[in-house]
Amino acid sequence: MRNARQISRRLALLGSAILALGALFAAVGADAAGTFAAHAQRPAYDASALELRGHGGYTTARKHSELRVTVCLQKRLGGRAFSIRCETGTGAGRRVTAEVSVPGCVKGSWRTTSTGEALNPKGEWVHQASATSAPYTC
Numbered sequence: 767m768r769n770a771r772q773i774s775r776r777l778a779l780l781g782s783a784i785l786a787l788g789a790l791f792a793a794v795g796a797d798a799a800g801t802f803a804a805h806a807q808r809p810a811y812d813a814s815a816l817e818l819r820g821h822g823g824y825t826t827a828r829k830h831s832e833l834r835v836t837v838c839l840q841k842r843l844g845g846r847a848f849s850i851r852c853e854t855g856t857g858a859g860r861r862v863t864a865e866v867s868v869p870g871c872v873k874g875s876w877r878t879t880s881t882g883e884a885l886n887p888k889g890e891w892v893h894q895a896s897a898t899s900a901p902y903t904c
Contacts, residue, residue, distance in 0.1 A: 768775035824882025
């Protein structure tokens with residue numbers, strides 16, 4: 767009976783150690799890849815320029831040789847969203863932003879979408895992320 771308790775305790779201790787080690791490796795792996803996120807701001811109407819503008823960006827925790835983000839203004843029509851105009855911004859480092867605009871403000875519901883990615887040392891586009899803003903009604 768005493769041996770059974772000792773074996774149970776040892777197995778529980780070993781299981782806890784393996785679980786902690788697995789969590790540590792997962793955290794290190796996530797940190798090595800770096801965190802990344804896309805951001806999209808709600809469209810805004812600029813009355814002085816008579817334009818509807820959308821801003822978006824992409825950020826990473828680590829520096830990259832090249833980042834790119836594509837920001838689009840989408841119009842909702844009949845339950846579907848259509849990209850009306852898109853702009854792509856590129857840069858190096860940790861952050862890149864872009865702005866897109868359309869003339870006037872056609873009546874309806876508009877959103878800004880943002881999709882970004884980073885270039886890794888092998889020349890591959892990785893860490894793609896997307897975001898959609900809250901709607902703006904003209």
